[in-house]
Amino acid sequence: MLKGLKAIGSDARHFQIMMLSSLLCLLLFLYDFAPAIEQIALIFTASLLTQFIFTQYFKLPVYDVRSPFITSLSLCLLFKGAALWLYPLAAVLAIGSKFLIRSDNKHIFNPANFGIVVLLLLFPNMVWVSPGQWGSALWLGFALAVFAALVLTKARRADMALMFMAFWMMFVFGRAFWLGDPISIPLLSIQSGALLIFAFFMISDPKSTPDHITGRALFAFAVAFMGYVMQYHLQIREGLFFALFFISITTPLIDTFLKSNRIQWRQL
């Protein structure tokens, strides 16, 4: 038992898989508008296959299924397409970006976010994200579980999620204060399940964010700011996803100026 727990705790990704799987189960069994089984199957098949092909092509020593699993789960939870073929395409783009769009031996984009944003840009009339589908009922349990997991696994990049949330809260609470709105309005906004998934499973991806703490703070601020402007002032519902996508492009630049030790999953 203890050994099992240790094995799970050995890698932050195990916790991520557990958390995301629980959310998917919740969506499938308790909530409406869950992804269809064939959509889930296509996403997983396409991700695992793409990962396999690239593992072979780049002659990597291990075929690691954890990363494509996390990407697949994130896509299942967030991505919505008007046609079935969009689902595997999102998965192929996501995993493909991880192997092909790299700088300094690090991938630039969070894979799931890349898949979603590229398809939103290519097929704006066929792709969407439902930020409202989680409601606000889950947030406390969810936030606590994720926070516990991050602390337990001593994931160094928990700071990323927390910094982003702090900046985001600064904007939405600041807005409410400026407008004279009741506190219940910004509270509703930060209780969004989609926001928490974004904060704890996308922007916190250590493989696609700056290495140095100052760089990460800059990154978190920029994403929160751009996402806030897009969402609240430009009325772009998927603002945060676009913000992460565009700010990610600057990661190699931030890394050049702010050097730090690169993260290694196994050493967590």
Add this chain to the structure above:
Amino acid sequence: MTRIFMILMAMALFIPTTASAFCGFYVAKADADLFNEASKVVMSREENRTVMTMANDFQGDVKDFAIVIPVPTVITKSQVNVADNTLIDHLDSYTAPRLVEYYDSDPCDQIYHSELMSQAAPVAMMKRADAENKAKALGVTIEEEYTVGEYDILVLSAKESDGLLKWLNSEQYKLPKGAEKVLGSYIKQNMKFFVAKVNLDNFEKSGFTYLRPLQVAYESEKFMLPIRLGTLNAKGPQDLLLFTLTKKGRVEPVNYRTTKIPTDDDIPLFVAKEFGEFYKAMFAKQVEKENMKTVMLEYAWDMAWCDPCAADPLSAEQLRKLGAWWLKETSPKPMPNARLIAPMPQAVDTFVTRMHVRYDATTFPEDIVLQVTEDRENFQGRYVMRHPWSGEASCEAATSYYKGLADRFEKEAKTLANLTGWDIADIRKKMEENGQSFDMKPTTDDTPWWEKMWNN
């Protein structure tokens, strides 16, 4: 041949008897005891164009009617229209939750499964210069002023909420407590205020005894329904039916969760007599289950067809009048007998969504922000009654059929109890009284066959 009939009932609408009106919020000039309880709004949305049609079921003295609606842009006279009441009513009945009725076939007849739809019937102002100067002094700008139909309309912009509040109060719009903060928030968000009262002369001339729906058309990236002002003068939770028409697909809120109303459940036969009550109880139960925090989806459908139809699909012309500007004027009209024959798809490129929200300021503190999705999956609130076979049946299959009936009835009773929270003992009793005995036996007919043959 199977003997399966299907009867359809649209939900009897439960409009409260108390006065209620537009969604935004209305204020009384006099101290009449008015409050919002239920409202119906149709929003059509394509690109950045929105057409909002607000049903008006104001029931007090029309001279007391006044509304203030926050709008994203200045609305000029040509952007306002007074619509026909029947349009919203038609859309309401077309999208309403429905009750369908099936008759079991003879258990001794081997064809059980084909279901044939053979019948479907629905049951179912001071001097202007002075005013402007006064407004200016208070930081309020009258952007537009005009009369459309029976409504005198002003479009205002303001710098400060207290100035706007003072001006509105001086114009005898009685504002509820807490309005200043909300108005302030809208002013900072650069929203304008669409303010309407009834022009009594025009109202008398119109010959109508009720106020017709107001329509506004505007272009803005903002796609939302302002509900905040309406929650201020509400006594308790209010109901809102939001219908949307789009080219692409279903509309959903982005800041609140959407849940589907339970559907396709088999329920006892007596519900036909109290379908309205059933639906109200079931809706209340769902709202309670979700802590009044979700938007309930009641209908999402491609307007080209329906199955079963609770009312004829709306024609392209009717849809255009409701804001579906993308439809060409020459679109074919629906078949006259669309409800009698299996409906055929028509070239009506419109998707309708019906959302039902029960809300108050606590559970829905923020305006409902909406987005058009590409989801074209059909959904409807549909409840099924299955009549047991009542004819003669004496064969082996009949024995097992009657044995199975008690279980089926029990299941229906439980389903109904779960859906509505009604007492199961009462349900069983009502079922017994309505021909759903838990101890049904095959009926045998002693009339000699030859008598039946010649009907002597």
